[in-house]
Every structure is written in structure tokens, then in C-alpha cells.
Amino acid sequence: MGRRDFLEIPRRTSPYRTVAERVRDHAELIHPLPLATVEAQAARCMDCGVPFCHNACALGNLIPEWNGLARSGEWRSAAENLESTNNFPEFTGRLCPAPCEPACVLAIGGDAVTIKEIERTAIDTAFANGWIRPRPPAFRTGLTVAVVGSGPAGLAAAQQLNRSGHRVVVYEKADLPGGLLRYGIPDFKMDKAVLDRRLDLLSAEGITFECDRDCGVDVSGQELLERHNAVVLALGSERAREAELPGRHLDGIHLAMEYLIGQNRRVAGQTVEVVSARGRSVSIIGGGDTAADCLGDSHREECASVQQLVIYPEPPRTRTASNPWPQWPLVLRSHAAHEEGGVRAFGIEVLGFEGERGRVCGITVVDVDRDGSAGGRGLVRRPGTERRIDTDMVMLAIGFAGLRPSPLFEQLGVGLDEGDSRITVGDDNRAGPVVVAAGDAVLGAALVVDAIASGRLAAATCDVLLAQRAEVTA
Numbered sequence: 001m002g003r004r005d006f007l008e009i010p011r012r013t014s015p016y017r018t019v020a021e022r023v024r025d026h027a028e029l030i031h032p033l034p035l036a037t038v039e040a041q042a043a044r045c046m047d048c049g050v051p052f053c054h055n056a057c058a059l060g061n062l063i064p065e066w067n068g069l070a071r072s073g074e075w076r077s078a079a080e081n082l083e084s085t086n087n088f089p090e091f092t093g094r095l096c097p098a099p100c101e102p103a104c105v106l107a108i109g110g111d112a113v114t115i116k117e118i119e120r121t122a123i124d125t126a127f128a129n130g131w132i133r134p135r136p137p138a139f140r141t142g143l144t145v146a147v148v149g150s151g152p153a154g155l156a157a158a159q160q161l162n163r164s165g166h167r168v169v170v171y172e173k174a175d176l177p178g179g180l181l182r183y184g185i186p187d188f189k190m191d192k193a194v195l196d197r198r199l200d201l202l203s204a205e206g207i208t209f210e211c212d213r214d215c216g217v218d219v220s221g222q223e224l225l226e227r228h229n230a231v232v233l234a235l236g237s238e239r240a241r242e243a244e245l246p247g248r249h250l251d252g253i254h255l256a257m258e259y260l261i262g263q264n265r266r267v268a269g270q271t272v273e274v275v276s277a278r279g280r281s282v283s284i285i286g287g288g289d290t291a292a293d294c295l296g297d298s299h300r301e302e303c304a305s306v307q308q309l310v311i312y313p314e315p316p317r318t319r320t321a322s323n324p325w326p327q328w329p330l331v332l333r334s335h336a337a338h339e340e341g342g343v344r345a346f347g348i349e350v351l352g353f354e355g356e357r358g359r360v361c362g363i364t365v366v367d368v369d370r371d372g373s374a375g376g377r378g379l380v381r382r383p384g385t386e387r388r389i390d391t392d393m394v395m396l397a398i399g400f401a402g403l404r405p406s407p408l409f410e411q412l413g414v415g416l417d418e419g420d421s422r423i424t425v426g427d428d429n430r431a432g433p434v435v436v437a438a439g440d441a442v443l444g445a446a447l448v449v450d451a452i453a454s455g456r457l458a459a460a461t462c463d464v465l466l467a468q469r470a471e472v473t474a
Contacts, residue, residue: 005043011111012041019340023299026187026267028094029336035075038121041114042070048105052326053115056103058453059092061085063100063115070118079126082119087156087452088198090127091181093120094190096449097289103326127197134204141165143466146228148215148408151179152448153439154234155198156455157462158207161232164463168207169228173214179236183261186293188300188336192268214406221411229469230434230462231412233423234455237440238404243285243396247353252360256290256397263297277393282306283363285350286397289335294395296337306342307389309363311379313370314346349381354388362388400445434465 014030016022022029033041045067053063062081069078082089093116104112126132144167147158154170155177162168176182178195203209213219224231240255242248254275262274277298284294287310298306315332323330338344347368354362367385371378402421403409409416412435415424422444423437438458439451446454 005040006046006106006113009040009044011044011114012037013114013117016336016339022188022336023340026300028191029188032121032124033117035073035121035125038114038118039071039073042067042118044106045071045113046105052103052105053100053113056099056326058099058447058449059085059456061100061119063113066122067113067115067118070122075122075125076129076131078118078122079131082122083132086119087159087456088152089119089123090194090198091152091190092116092449092452093123094194095185096447099328099447099449102329108325132201134201135163136205137163137165139165140167141466143167143229144169144227145230145232145462145466146171146215146224147232147234148224149179149234149236149439149441150177150209151181151234151236151439151451153236153441153451153455153458154179154232155202156452157232157234157438157459158455159202159205160456160459161462162202162205162207164459166229166463166466170207170209171213171215171219171224172209172211173218175211177209177211183264184257184293186260186264186297187267188296189293216406216408216411221408225412225433230436230466232455232458232462233408233412233414233425233435233437233441234439234458235403235406235408235423235441237400237402237421237443237445239401239421240396241399241401243350243398245350245352247355247360250353250355250360251358252392253353253394253396256284256286256294256395259395260290260293260297263301277301277303277306279304280393281391282393282395283389283391284308284395284397286310286395286399287312287346288397288399290399291395291397292335292337294397295342296335296340299337299340299342303393307391308342308344309348309350309365309389310344310346311349311368312346313368349379351386353394359392360394361392362390363394364388400440402444403441434462434469436462436465 014033016029045064047064051064066078066081098116100115101112106112145161147154147170150170150172158168158170181195259275265272266274278301280303282298282303284291317332319329348365349368351364353360367382368379371380417424423441425435425437436458438454440446
């Protein structure tokens with residue numbers, strides 16, 4: 001393969017399974033490409049002198065480097081390079097929206113390198129060949145760290161701290177570890193065997209998991225500090241944004257995570273009472289990933305109909321002059337679930353809900369347009385467009401407002417921001433207990449790649465603070 005491959009090889013990604021096949025199960029969506037095809041895709045990388053993909057990746061993945069290894073079929077070395085910056089490429093290779101790709105130099109006037117595809121192929125190939133094995137630390141420091149929360153930020157922090165030689169205990173309030181990776185992300189996006197495979201490795205490396213432990217309730221902050229030399233808070237951003245609208249109290253109106261968590265438990269074979277879309281006329285309010293996840297699960301439950309209501313007008317199909325490369329492209333994005341059916345309506349504001357005998361039966365909506373006056377970016381209602389949409393089930397997927405309230409914050413003396421939505425604990429807390437925070441608890445709702453990067457940073461901060469304490473007491 002030559003250095004002009006980016007001119008001669010077209011972009012190609014793994015095809016989705018057919019709609020008729022995939023809506024009948026919860027298996028992952030894609031048919032992976034053969035290794036030789038992915039190697040040809042890696043050859044499209046220009047090995048830029050200034051690789052903008054690096055800047056766009058929160059983890060600073062060495063993308064041209066592992067593309068070069070993949071190009072040559074050196075998949076073991078590619079996976080090792082990838083793991084040097086990313087604890088869990090199998091998560092990001094499935095779930096990350098790949099901000100690195102729009103920043104690829106090829107994306108200026110053409111199709112970016114299939115970075116996410118190559119990443120997933122590298123780590124899956126490594127697992128398939130037995131190259132990924134437990135790597136317990138060679139020594140132990142005698143110090144212990146509690147990590148509260150087992151999502152991607154908590155798991156990344158736990159692995160990094162364990163590699164530093166500390167004994168790590170991960171506390172998780174749910175019955176099984178994984179956070180939203182287990183009970184938020186549908187199986188068709190990431191099979192739970194992928195998560196369990198990594199959790200088994202972490203356990204084999206010496207990390208302990210204690211589940212059904214709601215810290216602040218089942219285990220107090222004082223107890224955590226008595227048992228451990230440091231605490232890392234990776235609690236996530238679980239408080240859903242609410243719709244304070246007339247009729248919100250009606251039966252049949254649910255928060256998106258209430259639905260998704262129940263469906264994940266059902267798919268896992270747990271005998272639980274769940275919110276079900278089967279046979280319902282479903283309306284999903286929201287335009288992001290969570291809304292698309294609800295859409296995909298609704299199809300698999302065989303709902304009667306489903307529509308997605310997005311308040312913002314439909315984005316353009318291509319970049320506008322005010323949104324140049326390498327900025328994140330503000331363009332229309334579709335998920336696999338949108339190919340599976342349903343209606344997606346843009347520029348629709350929900351005004352309230354109507355009910356019959358205590359259950360929702362309709363939504364009052366109005367069309368909205370962008371307010372372009374004086375450069376404004378707000379929305380204005382279009383007169384005469386108010387109307388009712390029939391529905392008997394509503395899912396609210398309008399984002400997350402921040403941290404779930406917990407007595408743990410006061411118990412640990414942790415500060416919160418003005419809206420009690422994020423932790424503001426400082427990184428330089430030399431005087432008091434070593435308490436640091438990571439992930440959505442600090443960032444607000446963010447990407448899986450951001451969570452892993454934040455977990456790595458929190459682990460490094462915690463490690464430095466513990467070393468400073470050791471110097472003081474020596």
C-alpha cells in the first residue's frame with residue numbers, strides 16, 4: 001500500500017445488519033469488516049504532520065501511529081499502542097461519536113479515515129487472539145482507594161490506581177457493576193459480554209467490586225475515609241431533566257432512563273416489572289443519543305407506532321460557512337434506529353399533555369423557528385400551528401440536570417456548584433482527606449471518551465496527593 005491510498009481507496013465502514021433481522025433481537029448492529037478491508041482503510045490515513053485528530057480526541061489517542069500499524073497488519077502492536085492512552089477501546093470503539101473523524105484532514109473536502117472502525121477492530125482482534133490478559137501490578141503500596149461508581153470514569157480511575165499499586169475497591173449502588181454501560185446503553189449498541197469481559201480482567205488484576213452499596217446510605221462517607229486512604233467520586237450525572245408542563249403527572253409519561261434501564265434488565269433475563277412500549281403509540285421527546293436509544297428499543301418491543309419530537313429545526317446536511325473544519329460539524333445526524341422506522345419531526349415544541357381517565361392520550365405542540373433577528377439563536381413559535389398529537393406513551397429524553405442528591409457529599413465535605421449539579425472538589429486538597437472526582441459528576445453529561453479521560457486524570461491527581469501525604473508523614 002502506498003502513501004496515495006487516501007486518493008484511491010474510498011471510505012468504507014462495517015455494514016449494519018438488515019433492518020428486518022436486527023429489530024427481532026438485541027444483538028449488536030454491525031457485520032464487522034474483514035481484517036484485510038480494515039487494513040486498507042487504515043492505509044487511507046495521511047500520517048499528517050499536524051494530526052488534528054489528536055486534538056479532537058479527549059484521550060489524546062495516537063491515531064496516525066496505530067493506523068500505520070494496522071495498515072501493515074500489525075494488529076497486536078496497534079492494540080498495544082491504543083491501550084497506552086485508552087483503558088477501554090472496546091467501549092469507545094462502539095459508543096463514542098468519534099469527534100476525531102470530523103477533525104481528520106481528509107474531512108476538509110472528503111471522507112475522513114474510519115478511525116472508530118479501526119479502533120474497534122484493533123481491540124476486538126486483540127481479545128480474539130488472547131493478547132489482552134490481566135496485568136496485576138508488580139508491587140503494592142499498602143494504600144487503598146475507594147472508587148464510588150463503576151461507569152467508564154470510575155473503571156478508568158480504578159484501573160489506573162490499581163496499576164500504581166494501590167488496593168482499589170469499587171462501590172456500585174446497582175446489583176452489578178458497569179453503571180450506564182450496563183443499564184443505560186442498549187445491548188444492540190454494545191453487548192454486555194463486552195463489558196463483562198473487561199470487568200473480569202479488572203477483577204483478575206486485583207480490583208474488588210462491592211455492589212448494592214449506595215455510598216452515603218449503606219456506607220457513610222466517614223466509613224469510606226476510615227477504610228481507605230483516598231476516595232474517587234465517579235457518580236455520574238443521573239438526575240434527568242424534567243418537563244415542567246401541564247399534564248406531566250399523567251400515567252404513561254416516563255423519563256427515558258426509566259424505560260432504558262428496565263429494558264436492559266429485561267434483556268438480561270431479570271424478572272422485573274418494566275415500562276413497556278409494546279403495542280403503544282410512542283412519542284419520544286428529545287433529539288440526542290438517549291432518544292435514539294429509546295427509539296431502537298421501541299422498535300424491538302414492537303410498538304404500534306413511534307415518533308420523535310425534536311424542538312430544534314432540522315440541521316443542515318452539510319457544514320455551513322459559519323461552522324468550518326475542524327470544528328464539530330453541526331449537521332443532521334441519524335442513528336441506526338432512524339433507519340428502522342418511525343417519524344422524526346423537527347421544530348416541534350411541546351406545550352403540555354392531555355389525558356383520559358388518568359392516562360396520557362395526547363400532546364399539545366406548536367411549530368417553532370429559529371429567531372434570526374440580530375443574530376439571535378433562540379426559537380420563536382409559529383402562529384397558527386398549535387395542534388394535538390395522539391399518543392398513549394411518552395418518553396422524556398431531554399438531557400440530564402446533574403448529580404443525584406446524596407448525603408455522601410455533605411459527609412465527605414464535598415462542594416457542589418450553584419445548581420447542585422456538579423462536584424467542585426478541588427484537585428489540590430492537601431489539608432483534608434484525599435477526595436477527588438471524575439466523569440459526569442464533574443463534567444456534566446458528557447461522552448464516554450471524556451469520562452475515561454477524566455477518570456485517568458482523577459487517578460493521576462489522587463496518586464500525586466497520596467504521594468504528598470506519604471512524604472509529609474515520612
